Amino acid sequence: MPPKISLKKLDRRGGLFEGVKSNIHTLALGVKYLVDPQRSTLLYPKEYIEHRPGYRGFIIFIKDKCISCAACARICPSAAMKMVRVTEIDPKHPDKPRQKQYPVINYQRCIFCGFCVDVCPTEALYHVPFHDIVYENLADMFLSLEMFQVEPQRPATSEGLPVVYEVDEIKGLVKRRKS
């Protein structure tokens, strides 16, 4: 069925009786939630959200899979990913050092769009499903090649317990402790 457009009438509440009635409605609803707030607030450091597997969080690099195609750096919309040249010594041919290039990431710019992960032809990049790391120094955010390969420690894991949020028909979002 095709969509249609329709003119609606606004029913303005007027009159003393309607006014008193809607005042009572308003107050009663307020009292209802005052008594039973149905809340699902995240008590953040004590609890943290365990996101779904597809969550686009921090990006980790697997060096062994990288073929140095630079597609990730090329597609990065914010030029956060840069290629660095590294001289590598192959254990099989120690006399022939090879020039290779690997991506490094600059979290000062990264927008977590996941283009680099999606463009990588060998799945050498992947997301970890969290996003709550903060820095006090700008310099720490430009990861080195070594740091880029290490999964960062999520600070919340040491302070709290994981919870998941589920959509509920009555309460909206419901927080559930993960066992």
Next chain:
Amino acid sequence: MNSERIVEEVKNVLGGLAREIAWRKGYLEVLVEATNIIEAAGKLKSMGLDHVKSVTAVDYPKESKIRVTYHASSYSREDLMGFIVGLSVDLPRDNPEMPSLVSVWDGSVEFQEREVYEFFGVTFKGHPDLRPLLLIRELAEKRVLRKDFVVKEESIYEGVPFKYD
């Protein structure tokens, strides 16, 4: 076909004013002279194209012109709602000047002409309040959306200047 009929209507309404009428992807481009744009716009408006969606300017440094297009459409005529007419005018690049269409299309072009003024330096004669809208004056003088204002891109390599592949 509906759109054919509307193209005919546009042609009839404009008469000899249109220098060129061509279908682009999604809109009908009508090119007129800067001198009679008010007349053309008034005719289009009387046809039912009562508002302007966008005042678009494009800089063509090779041809040394700036093309200003008013993408007009209709709220009042149902058959015109899905249809956009781009009323275009070519202006010289050194001192672009054209009459303002605020007198025709009122508020729907007022702010957008100010935008074109600050980004391209096109002067709209007769605009009630022509001053930069978004930019600070220092930038508005640089005509930032013209092609000769170059934005630096970065290379994908550390410490290598950028060039397009």
Next chain:
Amino acid sequence: MILDPILYLIAYPPLWQVLILGFLGSLAVAMVAIWFERKAAARVQRRIGPYWASPALGGFLNIIADMVRYVLQQLIIPGTVDRLTFYVAPIAAFIVSILPVIFIPLSSRPEFWPVASMDYSLLIALALSTLPPLLIIAAGWSSNNKFAVIGSMRESYVITAYELVAVVSILSASAATLTFNLVHIVDAQQPFKWLIILNPIAFLAAVLAVLMSTSAFPFEIPESEHEVVAGPYTEYSGALYAFNMGGAYVRRFVYALIIALVFLGGWAPYVPGPGPITGYVIPSIIVVLKALIIVLFISFLRAVYGRYRLDQALGAAWRLAIPLAIVGFGWSLLLAYIGVFH
């Protein structure tokens, strides 16, 4: 003995009442009111509100943290303000807000409350409670800030709306009980002849007046933040702002005390006994609890109402509240004629 007057002064109950109840009590009540306002609003809004400062106390220490932070923060005096007024107005407003407490009895026993025998305590308390708005206007005016000036102007508009309502509706209690003495008003309501039951119209008008006078929702117009930032207090920082903010809650509490005595029967149905515990502590707790209920109700309104426009608020006052107050006054005269309280 020469020491007697000094001892009398030191042991003078109203002085201690002002110092203890008026200052510390008002401070405590203000903090409870702020805490409740934040927590109740948070509950209605399905969230937690202050929590981590003291999870066991429901985040109550957070309010103390805010207070300490304000008091010890840098005090900025903008170069363009009228200095004397800028310093003095908020402090004076705070002190004047507390003053009515002297004339508010918390017990009918004269040994704990000499002023209780004063025959015009209600009138004096009411008169004193109308002073602070002038100082708020002075504070806003001295800030030399456009938003503050607009806020002050709004405050002065709102005064014209609620002053009459407050006086008429509260004095309707006097009309019913034929006395201006708060102790007698309370005693007349013993044990359950409370004026809220006998004259709900005047009570409603009085609550409306309190809402307006303490700029509570839905009449939070002088400090309506989306037009005039913080209203008269826009330029205030640090401790001076704490005075301003505390003053607003203290005023609310003082009005609530008056209403608790006048309409909610004060310490009724309890009859104060001879000793200090039964004669003073228990009745005052009852009165303060009743006042707190009103304060908390006012705080709760923040969660469910938006704010009226200035002209609508004035209209509500002149078209609704003043007729209500006058009808309530007439009703009280009727009560007096029937002789309910005698």
Next chain:
Amino acid sequence: MTGEPVDRVYVGNINVAAKRARELLLGKLKLGEVVDWATTFSLWPVHLLTSCCGAEFAATWSPRFDAEQYGALPWISPRQTNFIIIEGTVTRKMACALRITYEQMPLPKFVIAMGACALDGGLFYNSYNIVKPWEVVPVDVFIPGCPPPPEGLARAILQLRKSIREKKLASRWLMEGWRPDRDYVTPKDDVCKWWRP
């Protein structure tokens, strides 16, 4: 309104008095701990929305994340706050507003820069209208992401609280009048150049 005007008025010099009071309270009575504690639970961010990370700023105070549980309450007038959250891009027009707002706030005051745009320009790294906020105001904590999720902002508030308690930022700042380790990078005249052409 920058700096503290020092001149004698009717009741003596309030700035000197305030300084003496600070010295008494913080230096002699060792109230520094109390100040630091109070500041950590009373970080009220000023209502300055620099850019679209404001959407996540708002979501952080929404019922699901509710940053009021940390005692942070978005407040209206800069005079009564002590905390700025820079929500994303700072344009050249906004930089001046940011700087003025920052200078209107009483000491001690803290800044969190939120989002890639507030760190190195993010997507707009080569834009002509972007200013890096850490050149305009001294920033304490940086949050990566575009936009950072509310958890990220909550983590930043926790981190700021931690460093206030550990480094005694608030009490030291009140005592010394200025924090030596952070200072403006760009003079105000440069930030607000467009204001006075």
Next chain:
Amino acid sequence: MTSGGLEAGGQIPGFIVKKIEKEVYEIFIGPQHPGSGHMRIIVRLDGDIIVEADPDIGYVHRTMEKLSEVREWLKPIPLLERMTIIDACNVTLPYVNALEKLMDKKPSTRASYLRVLLCEINRVASHLYGMGIFGVFIGHSTMYMWAFGDREVFLELAEALTGARLTHTYPIPGGVRRDMPQELPGMARRAVRYMRRRLEEYRKIFVDNPVIVKRLSGVGVISKSRAVELGIVGPNLRASGVKYDVRIAEPYEVYGELDFEIPVFEEGDALARTWVRVEEIKQSLNIIEQAVNWLETHKGEPVIAKEDFDKLPKLHKEVYEREGRVKFVPAHATMKIPAGKAVARGEMGRGEIFYYVESDGGITPYRVRVVTPSARNAIVFKHVVPGHTLMDLPAIYGSIDYFPPESDR
């Protein structure tokens, strides 16, 4: 009391530099002001009546049109998304549509449905955002909290679908980036049922609240003819009685096949604009249900165009089978698009968005012009606000749901 700002010589951009005869009280609302977003409104008051309002926007102007010209075709998608991160799919979809028009590519039907699904989720979230901000503007903080709390439900849906709360970067030329996860239909249905119940409570506490009704009725009235002249868009236009919606005027994606109705009100005041949003949320919930039902019954088709999918390498297909994630081919990074000019439009939560994309056959766009709904609604401040009292300004601001980053680009 100052008069008329600066002398005519003061060349301050963004300020009205003209003399006003009457003594007026000039106040600057914003950019640091709780009643303004990322903008400034210079308001001149005569008593309590606004005689002139001058929106000084551009505080969030991030030069997206210029930056789009120097970046490869795919990169403007995340870039333009930042205009309205609260309505991210709606704002990028017309750009993608324009590219598809230039490339003569059609997305698969499944991708179209997925786009519509995310667009409607975004629309609900965006309306809730608008209503929340509106609520707090007229002092109703509970409305703000409730709307933002319920918005989280829809952000949760969007996060399950795309992996990001706000900046989904979901549509790409030819399709979308991810397939729907298994659990999404159930989640979406529960969310829809929940939201329908909540809308009744919104009515009780906000829309029918006597204080709010009194505050909003007759405020900021835009008549039908004035709305057309000013060229405003979206719910504001439909609240003035103009029957225009891009989803009907020029159905894009699969909107032509879905069953929903566009609510139109005639009053044109702030209350009617609120009601349009409430009714539109209801319709969006209908669309979400329909889209989810279709997606659940029609499986098997890839979420990008068939010809693109067939060209994918083996690993990419494996990843798609395993995770539902569409991987780009490296050609995406440097794709070229045939020369031409295209316009595309779409209906965002705040109204119609218009894109003009011109290609000269290179690897970057030659010109991207975008006119956002807020940019077109900004004119309301100048022409509708004067004549109201100062306390009406937040009511009008909130009711037109103006979002400065979107307007400034």
